[in-house]
Amino acid sequence: MEFALTTDSLVKRFGNEATGVHALQGVSISVGHGEIYSLLGPNGAGKTTFIKCLLGIVFPTSGSGYILGHPLGEIKAKEGIGYLPENHRYPLHLTGEQVLSYFGKLSGVTEPTLSKRIEETLDIVGMKDWRNTRVRKYSKGMMQRIGLAQALINDPKLIILDEPTDGVDPVGRKEIREVLVRLRNMGKTVFLNSHLLSEVERISDRVAIMQSGRLITEGTVNDLTRTKNEYELKVSAHDGKSLSSILKEAVLREEDGQSDVAFESLQELNTAIDSLRSHGILIESLVPKRTSLEDIFIKLIGSAEVERR
């Protein structure tokens, strides 16, 4: 499969070897076409630096990468990209519509496509009413929306977003999520940086967690949040024995009818079901237990911190 975006041991050092900041220490990422891929990590992890390397805003110290089949830094590589930078600032004297027109032209969009795209993107981000207002008067969330519209102006194949929901209210965040999912459904690839784990969790196909310039884990949201061998068991009210007296140490936690259980193998699990049934207990549901991405994140970052000390 050909990737929309791939890097191979990307290293970025600011300053010299001894005293400089090692912002990226060999990052290899591959993002398939039509995926929503999220890069997570604490402040200063190197997420923004990674994106800047992709776009040729900073130059990698070593390593390589391809965007839509073109080597990093080539003009061609940038043609199919839409980018929303972190803390972006548009020329304050421009109106929302002029922002789209200016950056659209820089992206190589010509009339009459440009006018059409301006209408479409304003519509997508819900900024039609503000098109003729100067950016100077925009609120933070409006700025973010016009930024997203700007990132979509050239109908890019790959959309790179650095903290897209930063400063946006809950309704706006939901709208942005919907836009991203819609883009994915149109076959676009979305790469985003975020701190908002619960959001990322809802829409991402795959996530990677970065810390101190290294990827510490990567996978689909499903894989990462599934906890091995643990299940949530729900049984209907019964006045027989408690679950722990039947299943012994397999029960991790028990609360009226709701419990967490762990089994070494599928075999053990089924034996347990049999024994519950033989005690006349009705099983309402049994599902693999999931931890939130946030729990995983905090656990992983925490243990990495410990390791470093």
Next chain:
Amino acid sequence: MLKFRAIIEETFREARARKTLVGFFFLSCILIIITFFVFQNDTVLSAMDESAEHRPEDMAAALLSTTVLDVMWMAIAWILYVFALCLGIFASASFITSMMEKGAIDLLLSKPVPRWLYILGRYTGAAIIMFLEVTFFVLGMWVVVSLSVGRWNMGFPMSIVHIMLGFASLYSVVVLVSVLSRSNLLAIIAGFGIFFIAFLLAIGRFGSEIVDTGEKGIFGYITDVLYYVFPQSIDMGTNMANGIIGKDIKWTPIFLNLGLTVSYLTMSVMAFKKKEF
């Protein structure tokens, strides 16, 4: 070409937003109006009238072997030259630094536009704006003064070209300093500073021409090097003055000046290409 035009258009919008366009026109108008009133004064007018074709005996004018009227035209042109260049530097120094501000530059560099095009687009935008302003200024002055004294100096409008040549090189240094330092203030200081150095060098070289000791000395060499390294801003002005009194203009400084402009721009592009944001 579309992208080049978009960058130039944006430079125009920025100039309008910063009121530099309006500011320049406003100051030009004030200067033109003041000149107009000066020339309504009878004493001034009669002085011009009587001595228009008269070659005065006094030292300075004799040296220039010219008429009072010509001296007046040259004085006006020199005022315009210094005024326009200083104002031009002041007004257009921000075009490069504003583009390189945090939050703005990331997005620009992410576009499929080669880096040199941004420098060239901004430079061209500034030059076009400057050209419009200087044209208005010079022609406005020319019409007002000519109508007042009743004589038209046909060399005067050519000042536009000489002022633009002076601006082109001076601004290329401002661009380089802007790219290297990302500081608006430093860029303006560099522009003014180099203008001033060019002025001192001109005095120095003029002096050493008069008092020819035959030997150059270390100071002579330094002034020579500086003369070739920095824009020949004063020479452009001298050419302008020569054009007004019908003397030949010197081509060497013009080519030197253009060569320096290209060199400074090339250096700016190279520095910009290496820069990380």
